[in-house]
Amino acid sequence: MVVTIIGIGLIGGSLALSLKETALAHHIIGVDRSPEHLREAVAIGLIDEPTQDLAEAVRRADLVVVAVPMDAMLTVLPQVLDAATERQTVIDVGSTKAQLLGAVENHPQRSRFVAVHPMAGTEYSGPAAALPGLFRDKTLVICDAPSSAPDAVARVEAVFGRLAMRLVYMDGTAHDLHTAYISHISHITSFALALTVLEKEKEDEQIFALASGGFESTVRLAKSSPDMWVPIFRQNRENVLDVLDEHIHQLQHLRQLLNQEDYPAVYQQIQQANLIKKILK
Numbered sequence: 715m716v717v718t719i720i721g722i723g724l725i726g727g728s729l730a731l732s733l734k735e736t737a738l739a740h741h742i743i744g745v746d747r748s749p750e751h752l753r754e755a756v757a758i759g760l761i762d763e764p765t766q767d768l769a770e771a772v773r774r775a776d777l778v779v780v781a782v783p784m785d786a787m788l789t790v791l792p793q794v795l796d797a798a799t800e801r802q803t804v805i806d807v808g809s810t811k812a813q814l815l816g817a818v819e820n821h822p823q824r825s826r827f828v829a830v831h832p833m834a835g836t837e838y839s840g841p842a843a844a845l846p847g848l849f850r851d852k853t854l855v856i857c858d859a860p861s862s863a864p865d866a867v868a869r870v871e872a873v874f875g876r877l878a879m880r881l882v883y884m885d886g887t888a889h890d891l892h893t894a895y896i897s898h899i900s901h902i903t904s905f906a907l908a909l910t911v912l913e914k915e916k917e918d919e920q921i922f923a924l925a926s927g928g929f930e931s932t933v934r935l936a937k938s939s940p941d942m943w944v945p946i947f948r949q950n951r952e953n954v955l956d957v958l959d960e961h962i963h964q965l966q967h968l969r970q971l972l973n974q975e976d977y978p979a980v981y982q983q984i985q986q987a988n989l990i991k992k993i994l995k
Contacts, residue, residue: 715777716775718778719742722744722746722761724835731845732849738877743775744761769797787814809897811857815829830854898946898947902958904934
């Protein structure tokens with residue numbers, strides 16, 4: 715295939731690597747608003763050809779991947795579909811779906827679009843963050859598949875199946891609810907924890923010396939880009955607020971138990987939390 719990737723960051727760049735490693739793509743065109751990102755992507759071998767001509771890059775591709783921040787996605791995806799034909803498959807890789815699906819619901823080329831979310835990533839961004847094998851054994855959520863052309867869905871299934879991803883199907887509304895609980899709350903909690911530590915611990919050297927193990931793994935996501943996460947929180951605001959309210963409730967309950975020195979109850983709460991081991995082995 716000829717593949718056009720719009721947005722050469724962690725996900726777009728990692729996908730480029732995986733498509734090359736599996737010989738699914740023989741030529742990858744990269745589109746990015748940053749000339750520096752395009753130069754870097756060429757230099758490290760993520761893409762074969764850089765361009766900022768969106769319509770031409772879409773016209774030449776068999777598969778088009780839109781991997782831009784979610785706010786930009788609302789503008790870029792319709793432009794991509796404007797340039798698409800009946801032979802192309804267009805996918806996004808965004809972390810929210812309902813608003814995006816609504817934005818293209820009535821587009822004449824809606825059937826060429828398959829909404830997907832690869833549940834993979836790191837806290838880093840930019841072309842240099844791209845990793846080989848990032849998607850192996852991870853989950854790909856395919857949203858609202860009945861609204862997409864069968865051949866477009868089949869192409870997505872074939873491509874990501876070759877990348878050794880597990881395929882899960884759900885509608886966009888359900889996706890946004892579940893990702894709020896599984897992914898988005900993890901990030902907002904990590905941001906809050908980092909802010910807490912930065913506020914309370916004024917000695918940078920002490921943070922560096924002591925911050926290992928559990929703290930480091932918990933706060934790792936706080937290094938994630940605000941350019942990526944503010945649009946996600948904006949588009950999935952209601953679900954994020956819902957899960958955040960429950961999280962605050964749980965924190966307040968634990969605080970109350972500690973304040974009352976009710977350690978048997980704290981013990982029981984930790985035991986209850988340990989049940990997650992049955993799901994995450």
